[in-house]
Amino acid sequence: MLQDQQYLRIPGPTPIPPSVQRAMAQPMIGHRGNETSELLRSIKPRLNKVFGTDQDVLIVTGSGTSGLEAAVVNAVKPLDEVLVIVTGAFGARFVAICEAYGIRVHKYEVEWGKAFDTHEIKEHLRNLPNVTAVFATYCETSTGVLNPIHELAAAVKEVSDALVIVDGVSCVGGVETRMDEWGIDILVTGSQKAFMLPAGLMFIAVSERAWDVIRSNPNRGFYLDLVKYRDDLAKDTTPFTPALSILFGLDQALDLMEKEGFENVYARHTLMKKMTRGAFEALEVPLLTNEEDASDTVTAVKPDDFDAEEFRKVIKKEFGLSVAGGQEHLKGKIFRIGHMGYCSPADVLQTLGMMEMGLIKTGKNIELGKGVAAAQRIYLEWGE
Structure with missing residues (x-):
């Protein structure tokens, strides 16, 4: 060897493509300058295509787990009831995050190595009338399972007004994703998986229904307050210092994905x-x-x-x-x-x-x- x-x-x-590595080696620029705003304007509409949404895809400097925490702290209040579908270690991570914020968690556990059944989830949810959000994992990395996220929101909405919040960290960009069509309310992913980048960026998109809930929540945290990111993205900037080198790489990675189709x-x-x-x-x-x-x-x-x-x-x-x-x-x-x-x-x-x-x-x-x-x-x- x-x-x-x-x-x-x-x-x-x-692994990172050579052209993406070269893009990330560009000289640093000012994060509040016109060059960064131009870069964000280039990236924004192409992230929409990956997520399958007309909503803004927010760009946060942080790991995928920061996205899971952002979804929790913005969309759910302490003492609210939620349902977490646990099909592996990353479903269990949603449980741990919710519990850390004093949220009352109902767990629906599935044997590791199997996908959840949307009919069973729907029937289980009938008995939980106070649940305000359902958390699920699209690809459960710990078991190699791809859950039927395309069916989940429709099933949930037959019996509940709960938000549908999805961890897509280890598959968005590599599998078909239609956030708006499938009725997902919050979808999270990270840079270091199918996006072909180093760890360090988190992407999160929010439905209009979920934005109504988020805006009414007075305790959204500070760094992970998604309203700040939405307001600043409308001005082609970010509320806090972005990981600029990875943004350079993201621009090139999206080019590669678009050229392949x-x-x-x-x-x-x-x-x-x-x-x-x-x-x-x-x-x-x-x-x-x-x-x-x-x-x-x-x-x-x-x-x-x-x-x-x-x-x-x-x-x-x-x-x-x-x-x-x-x-x-x-x-x-x-x-x-x-x-x-x-x-x-x-x-x-x-x-x-x-x-x-x-x-x-x-x-x-x-x-x-x-x-x-x-x-x-x-x-x-x-x-x-």
């Missing part, structure tokens, strides 16, 4: 999911999720005859290949492969080849090349 050669295949942060971006992610899953199925290595629930951006593998952590150590040592481990009760039981953002089918084939050799070195008896061949066939059939 070459000393400086690393292959990053975790579900975030993800958003439908092609989403199709590429679907193809990479199918190639990855097909390879492990051919190698008879179990997957955590079924095909229907599986995310297009991250695949969770649950081996039953070799050690997941030992495998991760082997491929890191031999090839500089990084994949993620499990979280909480899945720690040591699964590994997770990120295939989002600056990642192509060619990258998937290379990754699978390295992992096959890692399986053999870990003691797994496989036919070398069988998984890669399965992925190759999926790629060729997809092209046809």
Whole structure:
């Protein structure tokens, strides 16, 4: 392995395209000058396309978790009741944030590795008439599940006036997202996943219905007060110092996505999911999720005859290949492969080849090349 050669295949942060790296290396500019306002004017309408909304997409310097907290502190008051759908570690994070603000939380827990059922959520919500918000995770990074967010708001609104608030951190930009059409009230994502950027920016969009709730809330915090960001974005500025270098990169990353075409971006992610899953199925290595629930951006593998952590150590040592481990009760039981953002089918084939050799070195008896061949066939059939 070459000393400086690393292959990053975790579900975030993800690799950064060379042109984005060059964009971020531009000389610094004044954050209150005309150049920054021009940059924001360039970025704003293109973020709308990614979110699928006519609403402003607010740009905040912070991590994805800052977006989850912003959604909570702006849209919900202490002692309000909320429903949090927990399908993994990041659904549980919504619970922790709400509890930190004295909000009364009703948890709807789903077995890790499975998506929630919108009909069950609707029936559960019938018995919670005082709930003011429903929190859900679009892609549950910890399990590789893509939840049916496109169905959630319609189901909720049949039985409740609760806001629908969604964590889209590990998939927006890599999967189809239609915030307005689907009726989502608040949608959050971060820069370090499908947007092909370093961590440091959070993006959040808010429906008119949610803005009515937010404006009536006197305790929106200070730094995360979304009204400040909306008012300043209308003037092509930000209330606090923006992460300018990442904004340079965002401008270029959006260019790349537009040139590829958003439908092609989403199709590429679907193809990479199918190639990855097909390879492990051919190698008879179990997957955590079924095909229907599986995310297009991250695949969770649950081996039953070799050690997941030992495998991760082997491929890191031999090839500089990084994949993620499990979280909480899945720690040591699964590994997770990120295939989002600056990642192509060619990258998937290379990754699978390295992992096959890692399986053999870990003691797994496989036919070398069988998984890669399965992925190759999926790629060729997809092209046809």
